Amino acid sequence: MPNIVYVDPSNERHTIDLTNGITIMHGAIAHGIAGIVAECGGNAMCATCHVYVEPSQFSNLTAMSDEEDALLDSVAAERRPNSRLSCQLKVSSELEGLIVYVAPTQ
Amino acid sequence: MTYAGKVAHEGEDAVMTDSTIDADPFGRASRSDGQLNEKNFRGAPICDGDPFSLETMEDPFPLQREVREAGPVVWMSKYQCWAVAGFQEVKAVLGNWQTYCSSRGIGLTDFAKEKPWRVPSPLLEGDPPDHTQLRAVLNRVLSPSAVKKLRDQFATVAHEMVGDLVARGRIDAVNDLAEAFPLRVLPDVFGIARGGEKHLLPFGSLVFNSFGPDNELRRAAFTGAAEHIAWFSQQSQRENLAPDSFGAEFYASADRGEIPAEHASMLVRAMVAAGLDTTVNAIAAAVECFARFPCEWDKLRADPALARTAFEETVRYASPFQVFFRTTTRPTEIGDVHLAEGEKVMMFLGAANRDPRHWEDPDRFDISRRVSGHVGFGNGIHMCAGQFLSRLEGEVLLTELAKRVERFEICGTPTRKYNNSLRGLESLPVKLLASA
Numbered sequence: 001m002p003n004i005v006y007v008d009p010s011n012e013r014h015t016i017d018l019t020n021g022i023t024i025m026h027g028a029i030a031h032g033i034a035g036i037v038a039e040c041g042g043n044a045m046c047a048t049c050h051v052y053v054e055p056s057q058f059s060n061l062t063a064m065s066d067e068e069d070a071l072l073d074s075v076a077a078e079r080r081p082n083s084r085l086s087c088q089l090k091v092s093s094e095l096e097g098l099i100v101y102v103a104p105t106q
Numbered sequence: 107m108t109y110a111g112k113v114a115h116e117g118e119d120a121v122m123t124d125s126t127i128d129a130d131p132f133g134r135a136s137r138s139d140g141q142l143n144e145k146n147f148r149g150a151p152i153c154d155g156d157p158f159s160l161e162t163m164e165d166p167f168p169l170q171r172e173v174r175e176a177g178p179v180v181w182m183s184k185y186q187c188w189a190v191a192g193f194q195e196v197k198a199v200l201g202n203w204q205t206y207c208s209s210r211g212i213g214l215t216d217f218a219k220e221k222p223w224r225v226p227s228p229l230l231e232g233d234p235p236d237h238t239q240l241r242a243v244l245n246r247v248l249s250p251s252a253v254k255k256l257r258d259q260f261a262t263v264a265h266e267m268v269g270d271l272v273a274r275g276r277i278d279a280v281n282d283l284a285e286a287f288p289l290r291v292l293p294d295v296f297g298i299a300r301g302g303e304k305h306l307l308p309f310g311s312l313v314f315n316s317f318g319p320d321n322e323l324r325r326a327a328f329t330g331a332a333e334h335i336a337w338f339s340q341q342s343q344r345e346n347l348a349p350d351s352f353g354a355e356f357y358a359s360a361d362r363g364e365i366p367a368e369h370a371s372m373l374v375r376a377m378v379a380a381g382l383d384t385t386v387n388a389i390a391a392a393v394e395c396f397a398r399f400p401c402e403w404d405k406l407r408a409d410p411a412l413a414r415t416a417f418e419e420t421v422r423y424a425s426p427f428q429v430f431f432r433t434t435t436r437p438t439e440i441g442d443v444h445l446a447e448g449e450k451v452m453m454f455l456g457a458a459n460r461d462p463r464h465w466e467d468p469d470r471f472d473i474s475r476r477v478s479g480h481v482g483f484g485n486g487i488h489m490c491a492g493q494f495l496s497r498l499e500g501e502v503l504l505t506e507l508a509k510r511v512e513r514f515e516i517c518g519t520p521t522r523k524y525n526n527s528l529r530g531l532e533s534l535p536v537k538l539l540a541s542a
Contacts (some may be wrong), residue, residue, distance in 0.1 A: 028477065039418075039497070041479040045251055045491045067242070074251040 002096040009035040009104045018091045024100060025049040025087035035102035042087040047074040048106035049086040054099035058082050061089060077103035122298055147181035149152070150443040154183045154370040157429055157452070158318045163524050166428065170457035178441035179451075185214060185319060187431070187450035188440075191457035193464035197451055199432055200485040206338060206432035206451060208488060209233045213317030213431055213527075214321070214450060223316055228369065229376050230488070237487065243365050244373060244491045247355045253494040256295060260498055264506040272510045272540050276517060279534040284390035287503055288382050295495065296374055297351025298341050309375075310383035311461070311525055317430050318526025342374035384426045385499055387523075387530030391424030392417060392504060394534055395471045397514035402473050407541075410508045416473040417500030421482035423471050425456035428529045455481050456529065513539040514540040 006014045006028060018027045028036040028049075037048035044067055053061065061084065064072075068088050072079050086100065145152055153176065155169045156162055158533060162169050173180050174191035182189045190196050199206045208231050217226060226232070229240050246252075265289060271277050290304050294414040308327075312334065315327035347353035356370040365373075397405040406412050434449045445451070458481050460468040466475070483490035490496070518535030 029476065038478045040483075040489065040493065041481075041485060041486060045245065045489065045493070048250075065243075070246070071249075074249055 002091055002093055002098070004091065004095065005097065005099040006031075006033045007099065007101045008033055009102055020090075020092050022091055023087050024051065024089040024091065024098075025085075027091065028086065028102070033102065035104070035106065036086065037106040039089060044068060044071060044085065044088060047071045047085060049074070050075045050077060050088045050103040050106060051084055051089075051100040052080060052103065053082045053084050054101075055082050057095075057098055060094055060098070064088070075103065076105040109419065117268070147183075148443055150179050150181045151176040152181045152183050153189065157182075157185050157454070158321055158323070158526050161522055163529065164522065165531070166456065166461075170454055173454060173455045174461060177443075179443050179445075182452060185450075185452070187214065187452055188445060189452040189454065190440065191454035191461075193458040193461035196453045196455060196458035196481055197485050199451055200481065202379055203233055203487055205435055205438050207233045207435045208237075208432065210433035210448075211431070214319050214452075216433055216448065216450060218433075218448065227372060227376060229373065230380075233293070234487070240365055240369060240373070241487065241491070243356070243359045244377075247352050247359070248377075248491055248494060248496050252352075253498055256291075256495075256498060257502065259294075260291055260502040261506070263287065266501045268503070268510050272538050274538075275540075276535070276537050278486065279393040279536045280386070280390045280531050281533065283393065283503075284386045284531075284534075287389065288499060290383045291499065292378065292381060292385075292495070294348070295352055296378055297348035297353035298374070298378065299346060299348075302337055302341060305337040306378065306382055307386070309334040309338055310379045310381075311523075311528070313379045314383060314427075314525050314527045316526075321522055321526070322527055335412075338375050338378075339371070342371040342378075344370070347374065360407040377492055380490070381495060383525075383528055383530070385496045387426035387528055388417065388421050388496065388500060389503060390531045390534055391426065392420040392500065393514055393536060394516070394520065394531065395420055395423060395518045397536060399471050400513060402471060403508075403514065405473055406504065407508050407512070410505050412473055413504040413508060413539070414497060414501040415477060417470065417497060417505055418477045418480070419473045419475060420500070422459045422465075422477050424529065425482050426530055427458050427478075427482065427484075428456045428530055429527050442480045455484070510541055511538050513542040 001017050001019055003015050004018050004027060006016065008014065014031065014033055016027055016031050021045060023042060025036055025038050025042055029038060039048045040046035068085050071085060072083050073085065153173055155172065157169060164450060170191055173189050178192060178195050180189045190199055211231055215222060228236050271282060277283065285307065287308060293300060312327045312331050315324050318324050344357045353374045356373045359365055360367040360370040386476045406416050429452060431453065432448055432451050434445050434451065436447050440444050462468050516535065516536040517537045520534045521532040523530050523532040
């Protein structure tokens with residue numbers, strides 16, 4: 001089961017062992033990681049599960065849909081090239097050691 | 107026409123009768139007390155209860171608990187359909203449009219077998235691919251960033267309205283606040299002319315009643331509906347909508363060829379029908395909750411930034427939208443039970459929102475709980491398109507009330523509105539005690 005590293009808005013690192021198939025967003029909620037709001041519960045509507053992905057690992061992720069791309073323009077914090085909505089990122093063995101930085105505001 | 111009755115106990119003190127529910131939903135035993143009978147239907151427990159009776163609406167919690175605790179899926183004998191009431195199960199059904207479709211109707215009527223009461227809405231009663239582009243336009247027009255821009259205008263109305271109500275002291279929190287606020291702000295958002303308020307709530311209530319069985323409530327809702335439907339059809343036409351409104355944006359989208367022109371007016375009607383009664387019920391429920399649980403009101407007054415999550419908790423706790431349906435498109439399984447193609451599945455959203463498997467102390471109204479992921483706004487591709495509008499209304503109102511009101515005191519007997527899929531109050535006599 002892959003380990004995912006969450007860096008929360010106060011810069012604290014949390015390494016969590018997650019099951020394949022759940023989303024990075026759900027992993028954060030389930031393990032009480034601060035800063036993920038996920039107002040729409042993972043339905044790609046609210047843009048409040050915003051994370052910055054470690055740039056060197058960005059290409060390991062599945063491609064972004066047009067919907068996610070449009071929604072990322074709605075994020076409260078700065079949109080950067082490594083911005084993703086964590087409800088659209090599914091945990092898999094390819095993501096072992098993935099580091100995500102939770103956005104400072106949602 | 108509304109049915110009203112006295113409000114019964116909300117079930118928040120009820121104790122789970124089976125506290126040894128194990129974590130495996132497949133291991134849950136059938137129970138034969140209450141409205142479950144000894145037999146089973148294709149291996150599923152049978153429930154003879156009626157979610158659509160006035161008695162159940164008075165106090166839905168016992169039936170919700172029975173259906174939820176009996177097993178992952180239950181057969182409702184009275185309506186010859188399946189029912190799911192557990193959080194996991196309801197979420198799973200809503201998340202799987204391929205197996206549980208909307209195009210055969212989201213009420214008890216199966217459109218493949220019986221004529222729908224109106225031409226099916228390609229939005230509400232559509233599946234991909236027909237649904238997809240329409241929904242994409244809606245999501246864009248009602249996006250979080252678009253809705254955020256409405257904050258100031260909502261706040262101005264809230265400030266004025268709450269000021270008046272606090273000055274009056276004794277009010278009916280339904281008529282004077284919960285209905286008044288959405289009726290005042292929502293038509294403007296969509297560009298609908300003011301002055302037609304008497305049509306707005308009955309139209310929504312009709313749509314929600316139509317999801318139920320052909321009972322007295324449903325028939326009564328249709329009586330006198332013609333004038334509301336006619337008014338709406340007219341008001342949602344391009345020439346009657348204000349420019350710079352969401353309604354005008356739907357037409358702009360049609361002009362760009364993104365959606366068929368006739369769908370623009372349908373989207374206006376759909377949003378207003380779906381967005382009023384539901385939010386009205388949530389706002390009234392919030393006042394009722396804060397009146398009954400003043401410690402939670404004190405929490406909010408001490409930290410008004412909790413207003414948005416407080417409204418969210420209200421939606422979970424009160425679940426204004428209680429029950430609706432999907433239809434199976436193919437044989438499938440829930441737990442060990444086989445469902446055939448073409449069978450209706452009733453989803454108890456309110457019950458799912460109080461499932462102890464998912465929520466800690468589910469019957470407790472707690473504005474600091476982690477509430478995201480509830481199914482009060484649904485789930486999946488049809489999840490409430492207006493959720494950000496609803497949240498903004500709730501957040502802005504609660505923020506203003508938290509500044510001005512020290513305490514809500516229920517000062518008369520609340521009465522209930524009855525509807526086949528909505529749950530809410532008809533009247534809530536309340537005294538607003540002003541903050542110093």
